[in-house]
Amino acid sequence: RSYTYTTSTSRARAPAAVVIQKIADPAVAHRALVENADDFSDRPVAPFLVFLEKKHGQYGDGLASAPYGPLWRAFRCNITSETLHPSRLEHVTPLQREAIHGLVAALGKELPVIAIVRDHLYPSIFSVLARLCFGDDVDEGHVRAMGCLIREFQQVAVGEARASPGTMLAKLAEWRRLRRLSAIHGRLGELYLPLVDSRRESRPTCDGGGRRPYVDSLIDLRVPDGGKGDGAGRRAVRDDEFVNLLSEFLGAGTGTVMASLEWTLAHLVNDQEIQKKLRDEVDGAGGAVAASSSRRLIRGMPYLNAVVLETLRLHPQVPFVQRHVNADAAEVLGVGGKTTGDFIAQFTVGDMGRDGKTWTDPDEFRPERFLPGGEAEDVGPLPGTKEIRMMPFGAGHRFCPGVGLAMMNIKCFLAALVGEFEWAPPTGGCAGVDLTELNTFIKAVKKPLSARLTRHT
Ligand code: HEM
Numbered sequence: 242r243s244y245t246y247t248t249s250t251s252r253a254r255a256p257a258a259v260v261i262q263k264i265a266d267p268a269v270a271h272r273a274l275v276e277n278a279d280d281f282s283d284r285p286v287a288p289f290l291v292f293l294e295k296k297h298g299q300y301g302d303g304l305a306s307a308p309y310g311p312l313w314r315a316f317r318c319n320i321t322s323e324t325l326h327p328s329r330l331e332h333v334t335p336l337q338r339e340a341i342h343g344l345v346a347a348l349g350k351e352l353p354v355i356a357i358v359r360d361h362l363y364p365s366i367f368s369v370l371a372r373l374c375f376g377d378d379v380d381e382g383h384v385r386a387m388g389c390l391i392r393e394f395q396q397v398a399v400g401e402a403r404a405s406p407g408t409m410l411a412k413l414a415e416w417r418r419l420r421r422l423s424a425i426h427g428r429l430g431e432l433y434l435p436l437v438d439s440r441r442e443s444r445p446t447c448d449g450g451g452r453r454p455y456v457d458s459l460i461d462l463r464v465p466d467g468g469k470g471d472g473a474g475r476r477a478v479r480d481d482e483f484v485n486l487l488s489e490f491l492g493a494g495t496g497t498v499m500a501s502l503e504w505t506l507a508h509l510v511n512d513q514e515i516q517k518k519l520r521d522e523v524d525g526a527g528g529a530v531a532a533s534s535s536r537r538l539i540r541g542m543p544y545l546n547a548v549v550l551e552t553l554r555l556h557p558q559v560p561f562v563q564r565h566v567n568a569d570a571a572e573v574l575g576v577g578g579k580t581t582g583d584f585i586a587q588f589t590v591g592d593m594g595r596d597g598k599t600w601t602d603p604d605e606f607r608p609e610r611f612l613p614g615g616e617a618e619d620v621g622p623l624p625g626t627k628e629i630r631m632m633p634f635g636a637g638h639r640f641c642p643g644v645g646l647a648m649m650n651i652k653c654f655l656a657a658l659v660g661e662f663e664w665a666p667p668t669g670g671c672a673g674v675d676l677t678e679l680n681t682f683i684k685a686v687k688k689p690l691s692a693r694l695t696r697h698t
Contacts, residue, residue, distance in 0.1 A: 529660025
């Protein structure tokens with residue numbers, strides 16, 4: 242069905258802020274994002290949303306795009322106290338188990354060579370997110386269609402620019418890209434909104450295992466009206482906001498986790514010793530099925546944790562985070578005087594993970610650094626209050642709310658894939674997998690991983 246675009250928030254922060262200051266120093270990032278979080282909590286508006294605004298006059302915000310303020314707070318409190326609250330993650334286990342069984346069966350049918358591993362990973366991870374979002378009774382074809390469209394959206398969004406920046410050709414290519422994104426976004430709305438409507442009309446109190454789908458929490462949510470503050474009245478979430486909120490949940494929850502798994506598997510193919518160590522740990526925890534379907538077992542697997550953290554350090558799937566910064570806050574970054582107006586601060590997460598002052602042999606994949614006694618034994622996925630050594634999930638007020646779900650999904654899928662199969666280069670020779678990075682805003686392996694798999698007995 243059709244829906245209208247509206248917005249309740251000020252767009253004043255958008256087009257003026259074009260100067261980009263890159264920050265690779267973890268100490269400066271800590272000073273800004275953690276110590277001065279209130280001044281560093283607004284994101285610049287994505288070019289795609291500016292395009293939507295030009296096309297439709299207005300658009301509705303999602304959590305990631307909402308300005309730091311009452312609307313953002315309402316969206317954020319809802320997702321962190323409901324769907325992504327640590328106490329609810331237990332309910333995700335049955336969904337993961339089903340998805341992993343399906344994945345292992347599908348890979349088993351294609352042995353020995355899996356041409357494009359990500360083509361198998363993506364639908365499995367997406368199925369978990371879709372059920373968390375809409376509940377259990379969505380038709381499989383509908384889920385597949387949403388998954389394909391979100392994937393297409395991400396592929397178009399992260400596509401590498403071929404023309405030189407600033408040229409007419411580049412501007413034309415960018416305009417075409419935004420037009421394609423806008424068309425996909427419209428089609429996503431047509432898929433989501435009937436599902437939202439049907440949940441509005443009737444819904445079971447809880448889906449399997451006590452889960453309350455994300456959509457239900459959004460239907461019940463009342464957000465500040467007009468973005469004027471909590472005292473200014475409340476309203477329901479609008480259709481155009483639903484489309485962005487659901488797209489970011491499904492997209493952020495699938496694309497990043499898939500990219501992370503693909504990077505890890507690529508390293509494991511290249512380094513058989515690390516792979517064996519990880520498999521030994523999985524076997525010790527009772528085998529792939531047991532390890533991948535129990536949060537308790539996963540928590541007791543330090544090497545698995547170290548392998549996942551090492552991938553996040555070396556290949557953070559979101560290689561930079563951005564903030565729209567008021568000129569007054571420039572001093573915090575040490576760039577006062579260099580900028581006259583508002584600007585964009587770009588914190589280069591990828592550089593921080595490879596900073597030679599923080600990490601020994603930073604370009605090497607060495608999970609042991611995260612084990613007890615290693616240089617990073619006390620480093621986790623989120624920065625501590627005192628310092629930042631890596632920040633794959635961002636930092637400050639806007640850090641990723643999906644960190645718990647992401648870590649759990651990555652670990653469960655990885656434990657199953659390494660416990661069930663032995664992974665080797667596709668040609669069987671000693672030529673390793675190509676680890677070149679796709680240099681866009683999602684850091685994926687440039688050449689999709691293919692591998693030779695044998696059953697682990
Ligand atoms: C490996 C997996 C993931 C990585 C590396 C990742 C990384 C990030 C990063 C770097 C940010 C920006 C943080 C900042 O600006 O400081 C972010 C924001 C966000 N992520 Fe994730 N993410 C992952 C998984 C997920 C999952 C599973 C979900 C939800 C299902 C999710 C939902 C979001 C949302 C909604 C935001 C915007 C938060 C806000 O503006 O308040 N992410 N993520």
